[in-house]
Amino acid sequence: MDKSFILNKTSPRSSARRGWLLTTHGQVETPVFCPVGSQATVKTLTPEDLKSVNVNMILSNTYHLYLRPGIPVVKEMGGLHKFMNWDGVILTDSGGYQIFSLANLRKLDEGGVSFRSHIDGSTRYITPEDAVSFQQDLGSDIAMVLDECPHSEASENEVLAAMERTHQWAKRCLAAHTLKSQHLFAIVQGGLSPVLRQQSAEYLASLDFPGYALGGLSLGEPKDITFETVRHTLRFLPGNKPRYLMGVGAPEDLLEGVSCGVDIFDCVLPTRVARNGAFFSRLGRLNIRNASFATQKGPVDPECNCYTCRNYSAAYLHHLFRCEEILAYRLATIHNVAFLSNLMQEVRTSIEKDCFEEFKGDFLARYQPTNESVRIEQKQKWLSARSGETPS
Amino acid sequence: MDKSFILNKTSPRSSARRGWLLTTHGQVETPVFCPVGSQATVKTLTPEDLKSVNVNMILSNTYHLYLRPGIPVVKEMGGLHKFMNWDGVILTDSGGYQIFSLANLRKLDEGGVSFRSHIDGSTRYITPEDAVSFQQDLGSDIAMVLDECPHSEASENEVLAAMERTHQWAKRCLAAHTLKSQHLFAIVQGGLSPVLRQQSAEYLASLDFPGYALGGLSLGEPKDITFETVRHTLRFLPGNKPRYLMGVGAPEDLLEGVSCGVDIFDCVLPTRVARNGAFFSRLGRLNIRNASFATQKGPVDPECNCYTCRNYSAAYLHHLFRCEEILAYRLATIHNVAFLSNLMQEVRTSIEKDCFEEFKGDFLARYQPTNESVRIEQKQKWLSARSGETPS
Numbered sequence: 050m051d052k053s054f055i056l057n058k059t060s061p062r063s064s065a066r067r068g069w070l071l072t073t074h075g076q077v078e079t080p081v082f083c084p085v086g087s088q089a090t091v092k093t094l095t096p097e098d099l100k101s102v103n104v105n106m107i108l109s110n111t112y113h114l115y116l117r118p119g120i121p122v123v124k125e126m127g128g129l130h131k132f133m134n135w136d137g138v139i140l141t142d143s144g145g146y147q148i149f150s151l152a153n154l155r156k157l158d159e160g161g162v163s164f165r166s167h168i169d170g171s172t173r174y175i176t177p178e179d180a181v182s183f184q185q186d187l188g189s190d191i192a193m194v195l196d197e198c199p200h201s202e203a204s205e206n207e208v209l210a211a212m213e214r215t216h217q218w219a220k221r222c223l224a225a226h227t228l229k230s231q232h233l234f235a236i237v238q239g240g241l242s243p244v245l246r247q248q249s250a251e252y253l254a255s256l257d258f259p260g261y262a263l264g265g266l267s268l269g270e271p272k273d274i275t276f277e278t279v280r281h282t283l284r285f286l287p288g289n290k291p292r293y294l295m296g297v298g299a300p301e302d303l304l305e306g307v308s309c310g311v312d313i314f315d316c317v318l319p320t321r322v323a324r325n326g327a328f329f330s331r332l333g334r335l336n337i338r339n340a341s342f343a344t345q346k347g348p349v350d351p352e353c354n355c356y357t358c359r360n361y362s363a364a365y366l367h368h369l370f371r372c373e374e375i376l377a378y379r380l381a382t383i384h385n386v387a388f389l390s391n392l393m394q395e396v397r398t399s400i401e402k403d404c405f406e407e408f409k410g411d412f413l414a415r416y417q418p419t420n421e422s423v424r425i426e427q428k429q430k431w432l433s434a435r436s437g438e439t440p441s
Numbered sequence: 442m443d444k445s446f447i448l449n450k451t452s453p454r455s456s457a458r459r460g461w462l463l464t465t466h467g468q469v470e471t472p473v474f475c476p477v478g479s480q481a482t483v484k485t486l487t488p489e490d491l492k493s494v495n496v497n498m499i500l501s502n503t504y505h506l507y508l509r510p511g512i513p514v515v516k517e518m519g520g521l522h523k524f525m526n527w528d529g530v531i532l533t534d535s536g537g538y539q540i541f542s543l544a545n546l547r548k549l550d551e552g553g554v555s556f557r558s559h560i561d562g563s564t565r566y567i568t569p570e571d572a573v574s575f576q577q578d579l580g581s582d583i584a585m586v587l588d589e590c591p592h593s594e595a596s597e598n599e600v601l602a603a604m605e606r607t608h609q610w611a612k613r614c615l616a617a618h619t620l621k622s623q624h625l626f627a628i629v630q631g632g633l634s635p636v637l638r639q640q641s642a643e644y645l646a647s648l649d650f651p652g653y654a655l656g657g658l659s660l661g662e663p664k665d666i667t668f669e670t671v672r673h674t675l676r677f678l679p680g681n682k683p684r685y686l687m688g689v690g691a692p693e694d695l696l697e698g699v700s701c702g703v704d705i706f707d708c709v710l711p712t713r714v715a716r717n718g719a720f721f722s723r724l725g726r727l728n729i730r731n732a733s734f735a736t737q738k739g740p741v742d743p744e745c746n747c748y749t750c751r752n753y754s755a756a757y758l759h760h761l762f763r764c765e766e767i768l769a770y771r772l773a774t775i776h777n778v779a780f781l782s783n784l785m786q787e788v789r790t791s792i793e794k795d796c797f798e799e800f801k802g803d804f805l806a807r808y809q810p811t812n813e814s815v816r817i818e819q820k821q822k823w824l825s826a827r828s829g830e831t832p833s
Contacts, residue, residue, distance in 0.1 A: 089760065093767045118735065118760040125736055126756055134752050343510065344517055360526050364518055368481065368510040375485045378767055 053259035064310035072190035102387035112144035128188030141189035208240035234260040250285035323381035333417035355387035445651035456702035464582035494779035504536035520580030533581035600632035642677035715773035725809035747779035
């Protein structure tokens with residue numbers, strides 16, 4: 050796989066791009082949103098479920114698979130695709146984000162990073178070369194370099210140091226990477242500093258990776274700063290390479306990211322909130338546990354044509370959630386993944402038809418995002434709860 | 442629905458019967474095993490999942506639906522079939538078994554039974570007429586009379602009193618039942634006493650119900666006594682009516698029940714143990730958590746052709762269970778329900794071909810049942826844990 054990307058079109062009135070990601074397991078239309086299957090399963094769903102909502106690319110986590118079942122087991126079973134029975138595209142992250150979420154559980158040196166497993170407390174040590182080797186053994190279609198993701202309250206010096214280490218490690222990862230059927234993407238760091246972001250993008254662009262990710266964002270900072278940073282950074286990355294904004298998945302953020310020129314997104318959001326009873330709709334998130342749904346005969350989202358909305362009343366879903374029935378979590382997940390899959394299809398079509406900006410405006414005019422301050426508070430709570438606990 | 446049953450054939454060398462159960466939602470080949478969907482869902486499965494393993498009849502629990510979402514809600518939503526999107530056959534129990542499992546939480550009088558909800562502790566009162574009315578509102582295909590199920594250590598006098606009350610209540614249920622599209626089945630009680638069992642069967646047979654269940658069995662007594670009681674009781678029930686043995690679902694017990702002349706079975710066993718990682722196989726139950734499965738490339742049960750065994754290695758299932766991934770519970774449930782569905786299909790075919798007894802012998806020669814003393818201990822633990830807690 051020499052070429053990783055075909056750029057079909059850029060919107061004349063924004064930076065939105067329509068393209069194709071080229072991988073060993075097929076081509077993926079971009080912009081694309083990838084559901085997350087941390088432990089070799091997109092929680093509650095089968096591969097057939099994913100295909101039924103037109104998902105053909107997912108993300109999986111090297112960190113989780115390294116701890117359980119262990120990389121050698123997945124390799125022995127014929128690689129990650131075969132292990133989880135998924136013949137679509139897989140992007141694996143490197144584990145960097147998870148390891149650096151383990152606040153007090155990790156320690157850095159020049160060679161790599163040592164940390165304690167969040168499962169059994171055992172001490173582990175990983176080098177950039179290990180991260181590449183693990184992902185080669187998993188056989189993912191797109192692998193990520195090991196990066197250092199500074200925490201959201203890091204000082205400027207800490208952000209600088211993390212960026213420089215990320216650059217050194219990116220170079221080592223590139224040197225260690227030998228699997229021709231796999232693309233290795235770099236990760237731009239630099240916190241919220243325009244100077245450092247430019248420096249990081251330019252340095253990594255000079256190494257000529259087949260794709261570039263933006264890391265260290267969507268960690269609780271205000272959204273306008275997130276997207277200012279994205280827009281700024283993308284100017285220093287080559288236009289003919291795919292761009293991946295890590296950890297973004299709220300509908301309004303996907304539209305904003307697309308208008309900045311992002312091609313790939315991933316986030317646990319749609320699947321995680323589904324298990325909590327939140328259903329996406331064109332009007333915003335709906336909480337199925339609300340009493341108003343107890344006797345609603347129609348589907349939770351009348352504009353949706355997914356399996357869940359075609360076959361089950363809101364009242365039934367309300368009942369399943371109240372009873373904590375396992376089926377509830379799958380039905381909600383199918384809906385939310387379908388919602389984002391349909392949204393991205395509409396995004397792609399609108400870029401093709403030169404009307405993405407109108408589509409985005411129309412969508413946002415109806416969609417009520419989760420309150421910004423509530424959102425930041427939730428995210429902070431989530432980030433602090435997980436530091437040292439189960440990284441997502 | 443006047444006629445409830447067509448008896449095709451009785452095995453010449455045992456009492457095994459091959460027949461058809463006739464209902465408003467279609468005919469069901471008997472002997473049949475019904476998976477349990479207590480709360481209007483067979484845990485983890487969709488209706489499509491059930492159909493994919495050739496299940497067309499399930500059991501649901503009036504007690505659970507009465508508490509959540511409440512009978513009026515299900516009625517308002519168009520009945521239980523529509524509510525849960527299941528167009529197959531539904532048998533509902535009356536709630537008697539659950540209420541009488543609530544040990545200290547219930548109180549009897551001539552009119553009915555008062556009890557405390559295991560969910561919110563609220564006091565409720567149900568009469569036999571209520572139990573019929575609830576099931577008519579649910580619109581199940583087969584309804585059960587409200588019975589008193591004595592606990593396994595009840596004295597002979599208590600068993601006698603429970604039987605007599607069950608008889609009075611059966612008469613009242615029959616008088617209250619008006620829904621022509623629904624069959625109302627009686628429940629034979631009488632504990633382990635041959636005299637009382639005969640008396641109960643004869644009395645209820647005289648009331649001419651369209652079908653008869655055997656209640657108060659499989660509550661921890663030794664299995665040979667269970668089936669001695671079944672065999673004895675069935676002699677006093679009309680041969681042209683379907684016979685239903687409540688709460689039996691282990692493979693070896695299904696075969697024994699069939700050889701006694703039982704037509705219908707239900708049990709939470711296959712779905713409950715699935716969620717605990719136990720997979721049925723022709724050799725016995727396999728515990729997928731065992732380390733021996735960690736790298737097994739083949740399916741957990743090489744003789745099975747279900748969705749789970751066709752698509753996933755034992756190693757992957759082992760991994761999902763270790764990680765407590767929700768998908769694990771569905772994949773295991775599909776397998777166990779498929780296993781019993783296939784087993785009953787083979788049972789029916791063997792009766793047709795006059796070789797049921799050979800089939801049973803061959804099956805039991807290979808199948809290693811869960812150790813009898815372990816089984817009784819587990820059952821006792823389960824029964825005492827649930828008295829006053831969540832009845833199944």
